[in-house]
Amino acid sequence: MCFTISLCSLLSNFQVSRFNSTLVIAEHDDAKLAPITLNAITAAGKLGSDVSVLVTGANATKVAEQVAKVSGVKRVLIAQDEKLKNNLPERVTPVVLASQKQFNFSSIVAGASAFSRSVIPRVAAKLDCSPISDVTEIHSAGTFTRTQYAGNAVVKVQSSAPVKLMTFRGTSFPPAAAEGGSGAVENAPAGDIKTDLSEFVGQELSKSDRPSLTTAKIVVSGGRGVKSAENFKLIFDLADKLGAGVGASRAAVDAGFVHNDMQVGQTGKIVAPELYIAVGISGAIQHLAGMKDSKVIVAINKDPDAPIFQVRSFCFKKLTVNGHFLLH
């Protein structure tokens, strides 16, 4: 580890290096690249540097082929190893560190998701660098904007960290084109992967044919006002008519109407669709944090004083619980 610390102090003497390079850590499910990685590749390109992408996992080769075609990707590093199945952060970190040791990237980044929030800070600790979460804007290779206090303070920061470790808010950067790139594919240097710290037991992923909440063009969300899990069917029906993703407020999740991975807000998912329809959601600070960048917000609520009405574009006040949501 002494190496990286000395490397860090050495690097800080050359803050303005002529050559910048960025490593994006790819997220995938062994078959498909996660869409947020495409947003991260766009953001990485804005750092004014070469973009490399690291794909780790038990089936990394297939995903690496997809990544190599992404516009703007210069190099793809593959770390394929049975030990990397499910990409546990304790195992991905040494691979990232080995790649850093060999290529000396000026930034190591990923899309802000549960996966990268687990990996990026762990890598940052090893490099003795202070990471920056959920960046929404890039001004230069060292100056960024992010939000605090549930989106109620927009903070511009300058990082003097020798290596910039960052996660990017997916909805703030357009996805890179999945075609048209021709990145060179090579094997990542081998990391010292320890397997005794943690192991993957299993997962229960919510199955749904609807568009993913974070990338859907239209999102319909239900809150406490929907009243029950049965009534949530109205929300799903409306969403299906519109080809929309379905979200929920914390109250709806806590009341057991829907699963927690549908929660929109400060501590749930951040969405910014073209159209966000909030049904029976009062609009607490924490919920607004997750959707107030939507292009058009429609609120359907019977309480004319609900805070959601302060951000909506159109509202419709006369909600009946039986709701006339038929769209023809």
Place this chain on the structure above:
Amino acid sequence: MRILVGVKRVIDYAVKVRVKPDKTGVVTENVQHSMNPFDEIALEEAVKMKEKKLATEVVAISMGGPKSQETLRTALAKGADKAIHVEVPDADIAKVEPLHVARVLQKIVDREKFDVVFLGKQAIDDDASQTAPLLAGLLDWPQALYASKVEKAGDSHLKVTREIDGGLDTIKVKLPAVLSADLRLNEPRYATLPNIMKAKKKPMEKLSAKDLGVDLTPQTKTLEVNDPPVRKAGGFVDDVPQLIEKLREKGLIKS
């Protein structure tokens, strides 16, 4: 098993924060503060583990100004046995980064043996969500973040169900480990009056980052803090057909 729980004093979640006119930060004077909600959940889980005889001792730690002691007293009233206050002068609080907090926690763990460090998944003020994985990295311990269920798995492991983007996953981590609490892990208890009185007698150690040999030089400088852009207020519609008509006009829904 000894558990160290990190608790942070933050502006209360129900307060609408105001950005200072000079753009240096948000107004914190005379604003209601309380314990970060995710830390309350981490503390509750640690106290529950003690009640189930899985843990022998729960120590609460907070890094911050003199008023962080109130947050620590609340933690003691909710069932922590001891408290450690790592005092930071008020003027420096805004410059403290998750990396500094993680280093302080690392030093405390080096000083005495803990099997679990339990933190909240994020603080609702800086929204960084970094301290737990940073600490796990510094200590080379396994991490189980966004826990919605924590179970013992034999003598040397914990089984943790985590809230991830697509649903839930379950992992096993070897002790010692760093955990972070998500919203749905539990329902934190209220401190009762007798417990608040008893908490006054529980021990609270005072330290500074310097005592622990942690350098608080920041790597991130705040250039300016602004209000988010204000959305233009929209209009009300009278009925569903009118709403749909408006959305059609805007090309948001197809006929």
